[in-house]
Amino acid sequence: MLIAQAEVLITSPGRNFVTLRIRTADGVVGYGDATLNGRELAVATYLSEHIVPLLLGRDAHLIEDTWQLLYRGVYWRRGPVTMAAIAAVDTALWDIKAKVAGMPLYQLLGGRSRVSCRVYGHASGRDNEELFDSIRAHMARGFRAIRVQTAIPGQDSTYGVASSSAAAAGSDARYDYEPARRVPLPIEERWDTRAYLRHMPGVFEAVRNEFGPELPLLHDTHHRLTPIQAAKLGKDLEPYDLFWLEDVTPAENQEALRLVRRHTTTPLAIGEIFNTIWDYQTLISEQLIDYVRSAITHAGGVTGLKRIFEYAAMYQIKSGVHGPTDISPVGLAAAVHLGIALHNFGIQEYMPHSADTHAVFRPTYSFVDGGLMPGEEPGLGIDYDDALAGSFPYQPAYLPVNRLLDGTVHDW
């Protein structure tokens, strides 16, 4: 099972994706997602210049050894570019191993622990009426857990809020919202923390009054608060029984979560920008969070993420894998295979891809009754259409940057 070819594939069917395709000498093909939103070409170059030459001639079955070689063997450890590149190799090798075994990947990861992976969708609105319509539209599409984001009065734009009511309802043209814009330079947004903290409790009160106590509700603060602000928000939202409050602080300072935890029983989810188990060491061992948010694409693949979740399981912390549209169908497929097998699965974020993206990757997972089901064919269940992918060339696109009202750069 020697690796004969490794290709870096770049396409942009509505947004940019970087994919690694590994082919063995006997023709077995595996796919891995290497998409790093806004820095796509850095990972593509890292792969093509520094990793592909290392892979050629290696045994495709050596998944753990290859992971360790690419992690320890470069001297420079961790970081989003390195770990996304490792993730792509690792996921492609798991895809190959499962195809050779003749099994869907989840069977190699231990088999099913559940029927399907419960997901949550993204509802948003510029006011409560639009938000309620968006929640209803998501429930009509089959979502059984909803992330709630809303515009802050007085701000031109707010993270996580669709730009039109059609988009908020999930139109085919553009699901919900897409924060990465196809622009040569990032656009700037403005942020007022005090206005946000004043506004949010009333929104959740209105949503609970409209939809009742059962519906699981989530909210993303997107790294914008200090620990004491996060503690206040968590406390203020306690009456509305959130499923989780996400990314309350930037969390590079893991110890900051001690202060948040001391003041609120609102469950906390963190980690979509984390790359390794080391980023969670204090958060997990001191039980400062309830859900781990890393994605397969950004945290060293199936091998890297499985290691993090098994560590988290010791502390009754569950998975809540990052799943926006910049995780390609390859990354999402791998997450669904891991999620169906993992004992401490919590919930999976699901922001459906566009029809063009589906046409390029042809994923076989399915969304049924509020959950994602992996395909049953051997491997991940991805079949990349080269000809179609070639008709969607890369276009520069960037996430926004964020400034406070006085112009100071703030966390986006």
Ligand SMILES: [Mg+2]
């Ligand atoms: Mg988030």
